[in-house]
Amino acid sequence: MKKILALSFIIISFQNIFSQETTTRKDSLQGGLRPERTCFDVLRYDLNIKVNPDEKSVVGYNDISFKVVDNTSKIQLDLFDNMQVDSIVFNSEKLNYKREFNAVFINFPTSLKIGTNEKIRFYYSGKPIIAKNAPWDGGFIFTKDGQGKPWVGVACQGTGASLWYPVKDSQSDEPDFGATIKVAVPNGLMEVSNGRLIGSEDLKNGYTRWDWEVKNPINTYSINVSVGDYVSIHENYKGLDLDYYVLRQNEVAAKIHFEEVKPMMDCFQSKFGPYPFASDSYKLVETPYLGMEHQSAVAYGNKYVNGYLGTDRSGTGIGLLFDYIIIHESGHEWFGNNITSKDSADMWIHEGFTCYTENVFVECQFGYEKGQQYVNGCKRNIDNVSPIIGPYGVNKEGSGDMYEKGALLLNTLRHVVNDDDKWWKLFLKYSETFHNKIIDTEAVISFFNTETGMNLTPIFNQYLRHASIPKLELRKSKGKLGLRWKTDEPKFNMPIDLKVNGKKYRFYPTTTWVTTKYKINKLEEVEVLTNDFYIDVN
Template sequence: MKKQLLILFLTLLAQFAFAQDWDWGGPMDPLQQKIRIRHYRLELEFFPETQRIQGSNTITFSAEEKLDTLRLNLIDEYEVQQVLMDGKEVKFSHKGDILDIIPVDCTCDQVQVFYGGKTPIAPNPPWEGGFTWEKDQLENHWMGLSSQGEGSQIFMPALDHPASEPSEGVDLLLTAPKPYFVASNGRLRSTLEGEDKLTYHWATAYPINVYNINFTMGIFHEEKLDFTSISGGTIPMHVWVLQENRTKAPELLQLLKISTETQEKYFGPFPFPDDKIAVVETPYLGMEHQTINAYGNNFQFVPMGATQYDWLLHHELGHEWFGNKISVADFADLWIHEGLTAYGDFLFYWEHGGPEAYFDKVRGDAKYIPHIKPVVSPANSTENEAYHGEIYSKGAMVIHSLRGILGDEVFFPMIKAFASDERFTYQNRVSTKDFMEFVQSYSGQDLRGFFELYLYTTDIPRLKVGKKGKSGYAIALQGIDFTMPVEVETSEGLVRVALGPKPTLVRSSSPPVVDPRGWIMMER
């Protein structure tokens, strides 16, 4: 009995030790500030029976000065077997999830790290990430990777920071046992067949967030079409689903097409036309992996006007614009990824369900915003510090409120212009300050008070309405020091009134309804 208890204790201890709370972001390490990553060439073989990986990552970088130490990130659970520079073995230290490499005396701009080991298992993907190894209904292996909260350190050695993207993209040579397929980023360049294995060479030349480098292994059914972008170009569009769901694949592909058309209408052409538009079915809910979004929503399509809607499909696709094309360097500004994408979800309701569906959706979501944490986190936040529900819900409401304040004639061209501005896209990064300055410059309006209130505090205005005479009402928004235009439904119809801390007199023979469509977050 004692022996059995000891074995149980050791097993639980091993599982606990492996389920570390990996986090990333925060201030960049000074040693890592000295280098710029140009390219990753990741070569990995998957061993589903033992849930292990083995391979290497070749990292091409540049540095303005000679390096005494090249610092990368890789969790300690993997064993680093060898590190090469200029074809020679170099010394390294691997501890505390840090891989320090001592370069040889050369002008090398590449390092190759050979490593492998048992993969960390995701306890609650995608919110608590790692590898998910499952089997489908046909007893085939099915593996997915989720790492937004943990970074690329859980699957490859890299400069693992949101401010660092490989400027020349990645090559991924991914090997699995026959007959398994591995879906990944970019375009499939070649498939190499061995005696009992298959190697898939995927590649993209676009910059890519390191947590968006991804792969999913399984036996899939594929549906595809050529998508005609509003840019005029043709982009391959694919869906990969498990064999047991093959009958659902054609409709999923059509929904992906409709969602892409909707995103393009409001945010501009698909950002990665040289690659593909694609989703792959995963053993967890979903994630915005660049050009290969994870989809695990079990085909829960709902009617929306004349079409069907899949919120997960549409949301993760929206990240191709906000999160993948437009990226933040500091997780303090993570709401730009999630809030703008969540607002894009509202726009599917607007486009296909009409105004009533849109405003019902907005009002319904606004009710559940707790206003506990500011949307913008402190500078140099980690992912754990910055990630919470209000960066979605309140972030989307901030964008919705901007639409109400600016009007559609200004708002829609402005959002599309922001998503297309070269100062903020691909290799360039964006901050909340950049977004605020862009909106104010484009609109010609001073919105500093609005942004400060809704992005940096948890306060919202308090509505106060008082009767004045026979047909007058004094309306104020208490708790703010600025004014903003707000719709008011009066006996004479809908009017826009500049409301702020000082009462504004509104004429109406019946009690007015302030902000009847729900443009502004306030205590009513």
Template sequence: MKLIFTAFIVFISLNLSAQLLNQNNKYTKADTLRGSLRPERTAFDMLKYSLSINVDPKTKKISGYNTIKFKVLMNQDLMQLDLFENMTIDSIVFQGEHLKYNREYNAVFIDFKNQLKNDTIHELKFYYHGKPTIAKNPPWDGGFVFEKDNNGKPWIAVAVQGTGASLWYPNKDHLSDETDSAEIKITVPENLTAVSNGRLVNQIQNQDSNLKTFHWQVTYPINNYNITLNVGDYVHFSDQFQDLDLEYYVLRDNLDKAKKHFEQVKPMMSCFYDKLGEYPFKNDSFKLVETPYLGMEHQSAVAYGNKYLNGYMGGDLSGTGYGLKFDYLIIHESAHEWFGNSISVKDIADLWIHEGFTTYAESIFVECEYGKKAALDYIYGQRRMISNNRALVGEYGVNHEGSSDMYAKGSNMINTLRTLLGDDDLWWKTLKDFNQEFAYKTTTTKEVVRFFSQSLNKDLTAFFKQYLYHKAIPELVFKSDPQSNKVKYKWDVNVKDFDMPVELKIGKNTKWIYPEAETWKALKIEPEQVIEIDEKQFYIDVKFAN
């Protein structure tokens, strides 16, 4: 964008912010039961889920049980687990006895009769069955997908990030509590293959039936919505990146196509290893699993359904051309292994941490392949998807996520932070440190802001507050004083102590200015002097005030 100063100012720029909308949210008791933390939840730490499930493609029913290992954190006799109310509970067994329970919406309140004592470890078995919710528009609308491949064989998958894992198996359905490990046993017709997270431990041919059980094991912490199953006529092939096993499960007819298309995984891994650190779940391998829906970041079993096309369903979300040079689903969903699966949020209100950093990681791959200028073009192109209609951070305790701007706006905010730092070596070190410091942990916006403030030796509270908690992006306001050959400037923002600097190009020279939110500052300028702001480096708006 350019500012040309004569007796008047002519302002030339793109309109970067859309009209801001009001939002009034109404929450139900079901929202509160799902999103809030009360003693029935906080008194228990889920240690391991051992899920054993039968999938019947003909009836579209599932049945089985979840063996839940948990630690008691405070004396308590009532536990809340979650299972969608359309699913039937057969029994809940603890220490050989059937426990009583009450259901309220999708919450299941289990009565242990006597208090479980602090610092003790227990197991219960939760038996259930039913027809799980069918997704109408996966992965945006959560649920099961029952399809058939081109040969008429069943092709089944599930995606439940926003809807909740309790749609299909009983668990403590809150992001704050990840199990330390998991086991998933899936029984299906013997002519099909079942794929889940982690490593395949065993395949068991069931006696006296035409069923086969696939036993998968996860050795890292995993959040509830990442646990998944995929069933189909899959064929398996593998590759290697350094000491990381690359495993691929694709439909039989797509084997040759997949072998060629998935070659881009290795340059992606090379880039992310260099910029973000090594793959977080190395012992469980990296997998791409072909699915009948577009994709999802299931840990160590990334769902892939982009039909072996570069771009996003063959298109370029950035509009720059760079988005057609790689498969968006491979790069974006795999980047979630670092941001979202390893670094995870405690509350869905902070989901920008997953999506903002992952969307920024797309540009990291572009930079590795085509250089920094291309990456800046790509990030700038992402802005056409931003609406600035509401805050990126949602409301806590009611299972509410923020604006979908968390993707592109989050990416542009992070790029602006890199620009302010002005030290790429420190930037890449900080991203690696971020992944190392928060690996296998759940976190919050406050903790992330504190980390970057400490790592970059700058209090970034006001910076993040403006971009995350308010709809409007920072607006840099100029007004001229022709008689003194000076231009005044200040920030028009929601956060009083916002003081982000901006680099200007004045003629052939560059100069950093330090606007504030409350006070006008002045810059001496020659008549008809041209001032430029690199709008690809700064995600801000600019206006002229009379």
């Protein structure tokens, strides 16, 4: 388990009350932290399975090693109820268990003692859910490549890793000592998972097993399986192993297109620190769906074109200067995989920061003005109809605005700080401080408050906990400029830069009207710098 930094007990408790009114027992079983989950800390997963593309089935087991942190005779693991529990073995004896929706409550014959390390083997089988529109819905994808050969992938973020393997399906716990993923697939195909390939073995039954090892803690939805007629492309760039697994017919295109990884790594490592999973290597794996941030095995399905399947999400043209999936999903290696939110309600910690990495890459490659043009172009993708933060404890995310609105919040904070040297040092320190940790929104806010020496809490709250963005109201009062903020958040007081008659000034409005010393004949003489601050103006 990564060390959890959780400072928001009161807020979480309030939201849990709300979630109980609007969600189900099934949701709370998947998203909640009850004693059967918090009593143990996962140390390691060791998966050993067979994937049959013709039957669309999975069979095998997961060895789950864990440390007991509270005396207990019962723990909760998770496996979707369409999958079969074949048996659960502990010290050579089969354990009793009870299933409730997708939760599996396992009973031990005697109490497990605090401080002991234990291991169970969980045998299972079945036909996992087939995704209808991966990666936006969770499940397996069983299809064929352009040569008619089987091509298999899985994406399960949000839906839950337990849709295809038994696991403690909570972002609050990751295996301290990584995992092994051993997957047997039909001969002639290759299987790619996270970490490094440690060997393969012909099982003499028409299947070859591919063995992968992950040395770092890993969030459960990142553990992955990809099967295809893959070829491997390898190079070492400035000491970092880069590995690409692509369909055989795309080898030439991949060698050219994936050159973008190198300037991306230069940019991200300069801004966010060293690539977090160098011991597991960096990989791009071609998949039959658009993409996903699987740790050290980033899923790539953008068809070797720039933009987002050849389109520009920003509408500025700048989004066509880079491959959205390479940049965005790789950005998650720092924000989402390395720094993980404890609860899916705080997924903006993954998506807002990662969406901002797109802007950072544009700025690295093409300069500040292009970066600002790109991030502001992305405003068109924001609805501002529901809060970014969702209900806690029920496996529910907040608004999809967490992406672009989260990025624009960070861009706004950059201009609130108003010192780029300080901003980039702060951003690097954020990555270093929370390296390999699980955090919540309150930890993020506390960090930014401390490092800036400013009270940014009202700003974070307005953008994250309310649907609307701040509105700056201007008026002419006795020949002078007057202004105030109109917000949901009380005591909102974000500084703002305006140009008055062409000259730039910083103002410190509150939610109460203030008349400034600046004389104006008409409001048209005032320019609000809305490219620097994501706000409405009235």
